[in-house]
Amino acid sequence: xxxxxxxxxxxxxxxxxxxxxxxxxxxxxxxxxxxxxxxxxxxxxxxxxxxxxxxxxxxxxxxxxxxxxxxxxxxxxxxxxxxxxxxxxxxxxxxxxxxxxxxxxxxxxxxxxxxxxxxxxxxxxxxxxxxxxxxxxxxxxxxxxxxxxxxxxxxxxxxxxxxxxxxxxxxxxxxxxxxxxxxxxxxxxxxxxxxxxxxxxxxxxxxxxxxxxxxxxxxxxxxxxxxxxxxxxxxxxxxxxxxxxxxxxxxxxxxxxxxxxxxxxxxx
Ligand code: BTN
Numbered sequence: 001x002x003x004x005x006x007x008x009x010x011x012x013x014x015x016x017x018x019x020x021x022x023x024x025x026x027x028x029x030x031x032x033x034x035x036x037x038x039x040x041x042x043x044x045x046x047x048x049x050x051x052x053x054x055x056x057x058x059x060x061x062x063x064x065x066x067x068x069x070x071x072x073x074x075x076x077x078x079x080x081x082x083x084x085x086x087x088x089x090x091x092x093x094x095x096x097x098x099x100x101x102x103x104x105x106x107x108x109x110x111x112x113x114x115x116x117x118x119x120x121x122x123x124x125x126x127x128x129x130x131x132x133x134x135x136x137x138x139x140x141x142x143x144x145x146x147x148x149x150x151x152x153x154x155x156x157x158x159x160x161x162x163x164x165x166x167x168x169x170x171x172x173x174x175x176x177x178x179x180x181x182x183x184x185x186x187x188x189x190x191x192x193x194x195x196x197x198x199x200x201x202x203x204x205x206x207x208x209x210x211x212x213x214x215x216x217x218x219x220x221x222x223x224x225x226x227x228x229x230x231x232x233x234x235x236x237x238x239x240x241x242x243x244x245x246x247x248x249x250x251x252x253x254x255x256x257x258x259x260x261x262x263x264x265x266x267x268x
Contacts, residue, residue: 004024004025005022005023005024005046006022006023006024007020007021007022007023008020008021008023008047008178009021010178010181010182010185012182012185012186012189014043014185014186014189015189015190015192015193016042016043016189016192016193016196017043017045017074017185017188017189017192018041018043018044018045021044021045021046021047021072021185022040022044022045022046022047023046023047023048023049024046024047024048024049025048025049025050026048026049026050026051026052026066027046027048027050027051027052028051028052028053029051029052029053029054029055029145030046030047030048030051030071030072030073030145031055031073031129031131031143031145032053032055033046033073034046034073034075034141034143035131035133035141035143038141040075041077042075042076042077042078043074043075043076043192044074044075045072045073045074045075045185046072046073046075047070047071047072047181048071048072049066049067049071050064050065050066050067050071051064051071054071054147055129055131055145056127056129056147057116057127057129062127062129062147064147064149064152065152065156067151067177068149068150068151068152068156068166069147069148069149069150069151069152069166069177070146070147070148070150070177070180070181070184071146071147072145072146072181073143073144073145073146074143074144074146074188075141075142075143076088076141076142076143076144076192077140077141079139079141079142080195080196080199080200081200084200084237085130085132085139085142086115086130086237086238086239086252087195087200087203087204087238088130088142088144089115089116089128089130089144089238090115090200090203090204090207090234090238091144091188091191091192091195091203092116092128092130092144092146092188093112093116093117093118093126093128093207094112094187094191094203094206094207094210095184095187095188095190095191096118096126096128096146096148096184096187097110097112097118097210098187099180099183099184099185099186099187099188100118100120100125100148100167100180100183100184102183102187103179103180103183107171108120108121108167108170108171109121109122110125111210111211111212111213112207112210112211112212113211113213113256114211114213114231114234114240114256115238115240115253116128116129116130118148120165120166120167120170121165121170123157123163123164123165124149124163124164124165125148125149125164125165125166125167126146126147126148126149127146127147128144128145128146128147129145129147130142130143130144130145131143131145144188146184148167148180148184149164149165149166149167149169150166150167150168150174150175150177150180151166151167151168151174151175151177152166152168152169153166153168153169154166154168154169156169157169167180191203191206204234204236204238207234208233208234213231213256213258214231214232214233215230215231215232216230216231216258216259217229217230217231217258217259217260218230218231218242218256218257218258218259219256219257219258219259220240220242220249220251220254220255220256221254221255221256221257222251222253222254223253223254227242227244227249228244228259229242229243229244229245229249230242230243231256232248235250237252238252239251239252240252240254240256
C-alpha cells in the first residue's frame with residue numbers, strides 16, 4: 001500500500017503513545033496499513049482525512065466523507081496480554097467516552113454499547129475495530145482503529161445510516177477534529193498505562209460504571225436467536241453475561257438493544 005504521511009506533533013504529555021503522529025490525507029484503511037507495515041514503534045498513531053477502504057466490524061465497510069470524521073488507528077507491539085484481544089476494545093471505548101466527556105462538559109449525553117460502540121444521545125457516534133496480527137498462535141501486534149463522527153451534518157444520517165450521529169448533528173456546530181483527537185489520545189494513553197500497570201479489571205470496572213444498560217432488561221440477538229434477559233455483568237473475558245429466566249448465558253458476539261424501547265437504542 002503506497003502512502004504519504006506528514007507528521008504532526010500534538011504536544012501532548014504521553015506515556016505510551018508516540019508524541020509525533022502520522023497523518024495521511026488519504027489511505028485505504030488506517031487499520032490495514034498497520035497490519036501490513038511492521039516498521040513503526042509501539043504506540044504509533046495514524047490519522048487519516050479519508051479512507052478509500054475503511055473497515056468496520058463483521059467485514060463491513062466504514063465510510064466517511066473526506067475531512068469530516070476522526071479516523072485513526074493506534075499500533076501496539078508491546079502487549080499487556082498476548083491472548084486477550086477484547087480488552088483493547090473496552091479500553092478504547094472508555095477512552096473515547098472520557099475524552100469526549102471532557103470536551104463536552106455535560107453538553108451532551110454519551111453512553112457505551114456492548115461491545116464496541118460509543119453512543120451520543122442514543123445513536124452511534126463512534127465505532128471501534130480492534131485487529132491483531134498473529135505469529136504462530138500468539139498476537140504479535142494489535143491495531144486499535146477508531147472512527148468518530150465529528151462534522152457530518154445531520155442530513156448525512158439517513159437511510160441505512162439513520163442510526164448514526166455526529167457531534168455536529170447534535171451540537172449544531174462543527175468542531176476542530178484535532179482538538180477532539182487530542183482529548184481522546186490523552187485518555188487512551190492513560191488507559192493503556194493503567195492496563196499495563198493494573199491489568200484489565202480496572203478497564204472492565206470503568207466500562208461497567210459508564211454503560212447504562214448494565215442491570216437493565218435487554219434483548220440479545222446472536223444471529224440465530226433473540227434472548228431476553230438482564231444484562232448482569234461482563235465476564236472476565238469481556239463477554240456479555242445475560243441472566244435469562246432459566247440460566248445465565250455469556251455472549252461474545254451479538255447485538256444488544258434495550259428490551260422496553262420500541263425505538264432505536266443503539267446499533268452495530
Ligand atoms: C464498527 O464497525 O463499528 C467499527 C468501525 C471502525 C472504523 C475505524 S475508522 C479508523 C480505522 N480504520 C479502519 O479501516 N477502520 C477503523
